[in-house]
Amino acid sequence: MLYLPHTSDEISSMLQVVGVNDIDDLFSTVPDDCRLKSDLNLPEALTEWELNNHMEALSKSMAVSPEYRVFLGAGSYEHYIPASVSYLLSRSEFVTSYTPYQPEMSQGTLQAIYEYQTLTAQLLGMEIATASHYDGATALAESLLMAIRITKRKKVAVSSLIHPLYRQVVRTYFEPTGFEIVELGYLENGMTDIAGLDDMDDLAAVAIQSPNFFGCIENLRAAGEKAHDRKALFIASFTEALAYGLLKSPGAQGADIVCGEGQSLGIPRSFGGPALGMLASRKKYMRSLPGRLVGKTKDLDGKRGFVLTLATREQHIRREKATSNICTNNSLCALAAVMYMASLGGTGIRELAGLNHDKAEYLKKGLKKAGCKIAFKTPTFNEFVVEFPAGFEATCERLMEKNIVPGLSLTPYYPELADHYLLCVTETKSRDDMDALVMEVQS
Amino acid sequence: MKESVGTTGLILNEPFLWDKGRKGRCGFSLPRRDVESVPLDEELRGEGPDFPDLSEVDVVRHYTRLSQWNFGVDTGMYPLGSCTMKYSPKTNERQASLPGFAEAHPMLPPSLSQGVLRMMFELEQYLAEITGMDATTLQPAAGAHGELTGMLLIHAFHKSKGSQRSKIIVPDTAHGTNPASAALCSYCSVPVKSNEQGILSVEAIAEVMDEDTAGIMITNPNTLGFFEENSRKIAGIVHAKGGLVYCDGANMNAVMGIVHMGKIGVDVMHLNLHKTFSTPHGGGGPGSGPVCVKKELEPFLPVPRVVKEKERYVLSGDYPESIGKVQAFHGNVGVTIKAYSYIRSMGAKNLKKASRLAVLNANYIKESLKGTLHLPYDRPCMHECVFSDELQKDDNVTTLDMAKRLMEYGFHPPTVYFPLVVHGAIMIEPTETESKEDIDQFIEAFKAIVSEARQNPDLLYDAPRRCKVRRLDEVTAARKPCLAG
Numbered sequence: 027m028l029y030l031p032h033t034s035d036e037i038s039s040m041l042q043v044v045g046v047n048d049i050d051d052l053f054s055t056v057p058d059d060c061r062l063k064s065d066l067n068l069p070e071a072l073t074e075w076e077l078n079n080h081m082e083a084l085s086k087s088m089a090v091s092p093e094y095r096v097f098l099g100a101g102s103y104e105h106y107i108p109a110s111v112s113y114l115l116s117r118s119e120f121v122t123s124y125t126p127y128q129p130e131m132s133q134g135t136l137q138a139i140y141e142y143q144t145l146t147a148q149l150l151g152m153e154i155a156t157a158s159h160y161d162g163a164t165a166l167a168e169s170l171l172m173a174i175r176i177t178k179r180k181k182v183a184v185s186s187l188i189h190p191l192y193r194q195v196v197r198t199y200f201e202p203t204g205f206e207i208v209e210l211g212y213l214e215n216g217m218t219d220i221a222g223l224d225d226m227d228d229l230a231a232v233a234i235q236s237p238n239f240f241g242c243i244e245n246l247r248a249a250g251e252k253a254h255d256r257k258a259l260f261i262a263s264f265t266e267a268l269a270y271g272l273l274k275s276p277g278a279q280g281a282d283i284v285c286g287e288g289q290s291l292g293i294p295r296s297f298g299g300p301a302l303g304m305l306a307s308r309k310k311y312m313r314s315l316p317g318r319l320v321g322k323t324k325d326l327d328g329k330r331g332f333v334l335t336l337a338t339r340e341q342h343i344r345r346e347k348a349t350s351n352i353c354t355n356n357s358l359c360a361l362a363a364v365m366y367m368a369s370l371g372g373t374g375i376r377e378l379a380g381l382n383h384d385k386a387e388y389l390k391k392g393l394k395k396a397g398c399k400i401a402f403k404t405p406t407f408n409e410f411v412v413e414f415p416a417g418f419e420a421t422c423e424r425l426m427e428k429n430i431v432p433g434l435s436l437t438p439y440y441p442e443l444a445d446h447y448l449l450c451v452t453e454t455k456s457r458d459d460m461d462a463l464v465m466e467v468q469s
Numbered sequence: 470m471k472e473s474v475g476t477t478g479l480i481l482n483e484p485f486l487w488d489k490g491r492k493g494r495c496g497f498s499l500p501r502r503d504v505e506s507v508p509l510d511e512e513l514r515g516e517g518p519d520f521p522d523l524s525e526v527d528v529v530r531h532y533t534r535l536s537q538w539n540f541g542v543d544t545g546m547y548p549l550g551s552c553t554m555k556y557s558p559k560t561n562e563r564q565a566s567l568p569g570f571a572e573a574h575p576m577l578p579p580s581l582s583q584g585v586l587r588m589m590f591e592l593e594q595y596l597a598e599i600t601g602m603d604a605t606t607l608q609p610a611a612g613a614h615g616e617l618t619g620m621l622l623i624h625a626f627h628k629s630k631g632s633q634r635s636k637i638i639v640p641d642t643a644h645g646t647n648p649a650s651a652a653l654c655s656y657c658s659v660p661v662k663s664n665e666q667g668i669l670s671v672e673a674i675a676e677v678m679d680e681d682t683a684g685i686m687i688t689n690p691n692t693l694g695f696f697e698e699n700s701r702k703i704a705g706i707v708h709a710k711g712g713l714v715y716c717d718g719a720n721m722n723a724v725m726g727i728v729h730m731g732k733i734g735v736d737v738m739h740l741n742l743h744k745t746f747s748t749p750h751g752g753g754g755p756g757s758g759p760v761c762v763k764k765e766l767e768p769f770l771p772v773p774r775v776v777k778e779k780e781r782y783v784l785s786g787d788y789p790e791s792i793g794k795v796q797a798f799h800g801n802v803g804v805t806i807k808a809y810s811y812i813r814s815m816g817a818k819n820l821k822k823a824s825r826l827a828v829l830n831a832n833y834i835k836e837s838l839k840g841t842l843h844l845p846y847d848r849p850c851m852h853e854c855v856f857s858d859e860l861q862k863d864d865n866v867t868t869l870d871m872a873k874r875l876m877e878y879g880f881h882p883p884t885v886y887f888p889l890v891v892h893g894a895i896m897i898e899p900t901e902t903e904s905k906e907d908i909d910q911f912i913e914a915f916k917a918i919v920s921e922a923r924q925n926p927d928l929l930y931d932a933p934r935r936c937k938v939r940r941l942d943e944v945t946a947a948r949k950p951c952l953a954g
Contacts, residue, residue, distance in 0.1 A: 085569025298798025
């Protein structure tokens with residue numbers, strides 16, 4: 027076996043040092059009634075070349091570009107990833123190291139994460155950001171719990187236009203806690219109805235996603251003001267980080283905590299994971315943040331260096347009183363994100379975000395001309411909801427046979443929205459791709 | 470000793486990204502603009518982040534230099550206890566980056582995603598087989614996330630029986646995340662001490678287990694590197710009072726193909742694919758923490774679940790008792806592909822062999838360093854052995870000093886000051902992928918350091934001098950935090 031270096035001679039000499047005759051003797055502490063009595067029932071071992079064939083066959087059955095044109099977004103976005111980012115990310119010094127508990131041997135990871143925290147804070151308009159969370163959904167759940175810890179209140183208001191799967195994760199996290207979740211409905215224009223907030227007391231937090239699940243850009247400032255009137259923290263959530271290359275940042279609109287998904291920033295979709303939970307806040311909430319943080323410091327010679335810091339919030343010191351149970355997070359995904367943000371630069375991210383917006387507008391216009399209805403008037407970024415003629419399901423099937431996945435049906439998540447689909451257009455879709463979709467919808 | 474692998478290499482300095490930026494550079498091939506510009510409402514438009522502009526060369530050099538300040542398993546031996554830093558096979562990376570997997574959208578209809586669904590379905594079965602459990606979820610993103618999922622399952626189980634309980638037993642030899650995970654489910658943890666052999670006694674559990682206790686979280690093998698020999702009897706006591714047994718399976722690397730976790734009364738356990746199943750740790754993730762359960766807990770597993778209908782795989786959300794979701798989509802699929810590839814490459818025989826060699830390596834280190842270092846529990850260990858700095862007290866040298874000096878010999882230090890039950894703990898887990906020669910060098914290095922401690926302790930106090938930085942001021946870092954530049 028390639029990964030097991032021991033020769034039989036070496037095994038014998040090691041056994042001699044240990045003072046036993048057989049490796050079996052080392053398992054003498056495992057009682058007989060705890061043992062597996064037969065061999066594991068697993069498929070026979072494959073050679074490297076057999077494995078290649080097997081995995082290639084599995085991967086070929088998947089619908090991906092360029093064979094397929096997929097107009098799905100909804101929390102997972104198709105963006106170009108420069109070869110330089112993938113290449114740098116495969117540096118084994120980054121890939122095969124552990125959490126940087128020994129900072130002297132981990133300065134590479136630590137400086138990179140410090141830079142990630144810095145650029146993330148800039149992107150979201152906040153003062154500080156954590157080293158990473160699992161995904162946008164868990165980052166939201168942890169943000170809500172953080173607000174509950176800070177305010178010592180037990181109720182949160184969550185927009186019904188936050189990604190439905192994120193809300194499901196929040197419900198799962200909240201189930202054993204006794205904390206209450208109130209959902210805010212939505213208006214005809216595709217924005218969250220924040221009027222209901224006026225009657226709510228004892229709120230720990232108000233959470234709004236922008237662009238929301240319908241792709242609509244929310245009025246974060248108005249929602250934030252209402253939250254602050256109720257003395258609640260205002261949490262802005264997002265699924266498409268690239269939007270903030272173009273839109274006003276949540277921090278500039280009064281958010282106290284910003285959390286969301288960073289997959290768009292150079293991370294392959296990989297059927298939904300690994301992803302990147304981003305979480306940023308105002309500095310005054312620093313000691314209540316969940317998860318890892320990297321801080322700048324000095325070494326014995328006064329030279330700049332980096333360490334994991336504020337560990338007294340964490341589980342290995344605080345145990346059950348910790349601000350979170352997070353240990354392993356998604357460090358390498360944060361590294362991908364900072365490499366991607368650095369490659370784009372301030373100029374590039376603006377241009378790319380603009381292009382996403384403009385392409386989506388192009389498709390909107392085309393579909394409108396083809397007789398489809400754009401469901402909501404509110405401006406959008408790179409996703410929007412289309413109300414197709416009744417019975418679009420059949421058209422959808424036909425399109426898939428032609429290698430086009432036109433979007434996500436909203437009916438399972440919002441039963442009142444029959445024939446409504448969420449479509450996403452990124453820079454990876456050409457004008458021809460969009461024209462083809464419009465033509466097929468028309469026919 | 471043979472010449473140490475530690476040496477002084479050429480380490481380059483590198484400024485922050487933002488100190489390298491020059492407005493007007495770009496490291497990204499911007500896609501062609503084939504549509505007209507549509508201005509967005511002024512009120513919605515922001516200024517955009519003030520990121521530095523860099524060329525591709527700038528970015529590549531920056532991160533290449535940073536990477537050289539890091540040490541990984543590919544660089545050398547990384548014997549962090551309870552972290553199972555084994556070699557990560559390169560073929561696994563290749564498989565996970567196949568376009569069909571890497572570029573797949575998580576909400577593709579099952580008809581267009583059969584390949585990944587089959588992979589997930591089979592991996593769930595393999596993990597159930599390896600642990601001796603009945604069903605698996607791949608959704609949890611890491612070990613601690615698996616623990617949380619396990620606690621949520623236990624909570625849902627008791628709720629379905631109409632009897633909510635408030636406590637959970639957590640031994641002192643459990644992983645540090647266990648109490649925090651239990652607390653997230655509003656459980657109050659009841660600490661239990663291990664006995665003089667470093668394992669749990671039946672009596673200690675019998676004393677605290679009652680009908681208000683939801684269950685027990687046992688790390689097995691535990692963080693002292695011992696198999697919990699009484700686990701079957703302990704499970705009996707917990708079950709008799711209606712509780713459930715959670716096993717932290719982070720140390721499963723010691724017992725693949727050897728121990729049947731189902732048989733010893735485990736009801737729910739998590740695995741760390743980034744430990745036992747060779748997926749790389751990425752400098753702190755992404756990991757993957759699948760949870761395996763017995764039949765009685767299966768209805769509560771997160772949704773959607775992959776189900777096989779005739780020869781097709783579908784995603785089903787039709788589990789009314791499910792706890793819901795712990796991640797937005799299907800877990801860290803990219804990581805699970807690597808673990809799947811590992812299991813397919815190894816097969817049953819080599820997985821078992823890996824466990825046997827991991828245990829041999831740990832015992833070899835234990836016997837070789839016994840006497841040089843204090844061994845608080847002198848008995849056969851599993852995947853790791855735990856020493857302390859007791860014998861170095863007279864030299865005024867601590868575990869931390871020895872750990873830092875080890876860097877200069879070219880080794881990543883072991884886990885230090887954990888588990889808490891051993892004062893000044895040095896927890897060494899070599900894993901099976903280290904060869905005898907590398908382990909011998911490690912042993913010799915440790916012996917040399919211990920003799921330096923006696924003769925010239927300054928070498929240890931001053932260590933490390935060969936890394937990018939010397940010891941760092943962690944106190945000021947925490948007192949006056951600077952988290953962004």
